Amino acid sequence: MMNDKLELLTGDFERASLQLRKALQQPKDEFVRDSAIQRFEFTFELFWKVLKEFALKEGLDPRSPRSSIGTALELGVIRDEMLFLKMLESRNLASHTYLEENAEDIYAELPAFLEAMCTAVSAIKQIRERREKRSQRNG
Secondary structure, eight states, X not given: OOOHHHHHHHHHHHHHHHHHHHHHTSOOOHHHHHHHHHHHHHHHHHHHHHHHHHHHHTTOOOOSHHHHHHHHHHTTSOSOHHHXXXXXXXXXXXXXXXXXXXXXXXXXXXXXXXXXHHHHHHHHHHXXXXXXXXXXXXX
């Protein structure tokens, strides 16, 4: 069975990612753009916390979003480290959405960021489910 905290964080991430997906499906204007960026910020926060909690279950202890990304790469949860580091940079720039160029650049990346985060969380869930099935057969 999944660790309760990991399961809770994963559920929170899935709900947040759904809200981000809904924002990205709306016709774009500055309000939708800014809303989508805000939703990306909290989705990313939950995402890196899922990575961290998974790493903790694996006996590792990343202490920041950047180290959580590196650990996820080591664990085979993500493949494109540069994409995730760009995502982290965009999250850090998101507080400057009053700069039109930043806002437009971040918004343009959101669909790819969302899919990459969802793929990584799915990979974590699959790893956990395989291990759970294996332990049920062996135990």
